[in-house]
Amino acid sequence: MSTIIAGRFQLQDEVDRAREELAAAGFDTDRISAFYLSQPGQHDQTPIGGDHLLSPGAKETPEGVVKGVAAGGAVGVAIGAATSPVTGPLGPIVGGLVGGHVGSLFSFTKMKERGEPEEGGENRIPPREAGMLVAVAFDDADQADRAIDVLRQLGAHRLERAEGNIVDGDWADFDPDSNPQYIA
Known part of the structure; x- marks a missing residue:
């Protein structure tokens, strides 16, 4: 060299x-x-x-989306179950789907800003x-x-x-x- x-x-x-x-x-x-x-x-x-293969700063994205879907889905199922006398047996199912979707959107608030270091990393x-x-x-x-x-x-x-x-x-x-x- x-x-x-x-x-x-x-x-x-x-x-x-x-x-x-x-x-x-x-x-x-x-x-x-x-x-x-x-x-x-x-x-x-x-x-x-x-x-x-992955955009810099996006390596935590799958984990954040999974956490958001799981938390939102659980809340949605609970709300759907509570409203099942009105909504019927589809209430918990629809509640879980809507809650999972909203939870996945919430995970975007956890995204890092441009120039912000990776978790546990240093600025490049x-x-x-x-x-x-x-x-x-x-x-x-x-x-x-x-x-x-x-x-x-x-x-x-x-x-x-x-x-x-x-x-x-x-x-x-x-x-x-x-x-x-x-x-x-």
């Missing part, structure tokens, strides 16, 4: 210039990668598309923004400062450090959903 320094650019002309300047600074052109990073959630990493670093990335790999740690300086002088945003492999201009092990290690 090599050290990789990457920066985000807005325009294709900026990307082309960054590739040229990194090569002029002595970096191997086969170890310079430029690519477009899609919006979070649109990286097609699962068989059905997207980045995750914000995902990478969409845009053009230019990355350069090297094995000599002394080259890190030079790569950072070149990218900063060219106006790169959101510089980050990573470990990985760039071969023939392709950052083969890039994970768009990983937590970036931003450089201050």
